[in-house]
Amino acid sequence: MSHNHSHGNCNDESHDHDHGIPEGEGPRDILYARIDRPNVIALNSESGNGPEVIKPWDQRLDEAVFLESDADDQMIIRVPFTGSVKLRALLLKAGPADQTPAKVSLYSNVDHLDFSDIAGLKPTQEFNVAQGREVGEYHVMSAKFPSVTSITLFFPASQGADTTRVYYVGFLGQWSEKRTEPIVTVYESKPNLADHEKIQGLQSNFSAPPT
Known part of the structure; x- marks a missing residue:
């Protein structure tokens, strides 16, 4: 079978194939199952706290559940992943009509971003929303x-209404596991090694002069 679980080093033609995503989840590189859904957060949302719009592919056109902005027509949605993602596309269903956002700004790897922070921060990329x-x-x-x-x-x-509404947020891309443990191990072992060498060196110097 074509299930290659080699830590993201898929260099063949099938690099964006299905990494164990269940049948019916849509495109092969849909990232629904790689989103840390319980920790999705929406700011200035009247109708939910975030995870509601992270829906399975087969519910992408459902309009019964949505996020709608509260105090004004601005909204922030922060979406963490369970690993590292090479992002290819944002999937978005919003509206209807003038409740559609005029644009969406994407910020990569920015934690705890709120409305006061965002004014001085350049987006990684932004799009006009149709x-x-x-x-x-x-x-x-x-x-x-x-x-x-x-x-x-x-x-x-x-695009003119008092509030903005979002029905569905999804992503396409390649997912790989976070590789934090090997980095931490290497980081810890180097200082320990240096400390041991230093201590041994000092001891030999001090014991060298005659009494």
């Missing part, structure tokens, strides 16, 4: 999103 009942696919510049552990979406304004 009105429509289908899911829009917004292809990112992959070189700007090579190793994404979280993505923050900022909707700065609606």
Whole structure:
């Protein structure tokens, strides 16, 4: 079978194949199962706290569940992943009509971003959002999103309504496991080694002069 679990080093033609995603989850490189869904957060949302719009592929057109902005037409959605993602595209269904966001700004690997922070921060990439009942696919510049552990979406304004509404957020890309343990192990072993050498050196110097 074509299940290659070699830590993201898939150099063959099937590099974006299904990494154990269940049947019916849509495109082969859909990242629904790689989103840390319980920790998705929405700011300035009246109708939910975030995870509601991270839906399985077969529910992408469902309009019964959505996020709608509260105090004004701005909204932030922060989406963490369970590993490192090479992002290819944002999938977005919003609206209807003038409740569609005018644009969406994407921020890669920025933790705890809120409305006061966002004014001085340049987005990694942004898109104008088209009105429509289908899911829009917004292809990112992959070189700007090579190793994404979280993505923050900022909707700065609606297309005329008092509130912004979002039905579905999804992503396409390649997922690999976070490789933090080997890095931590190497980091810890180097200082220990240096400390041992230093102590031995000092001891030999002190014991050298005659009494």
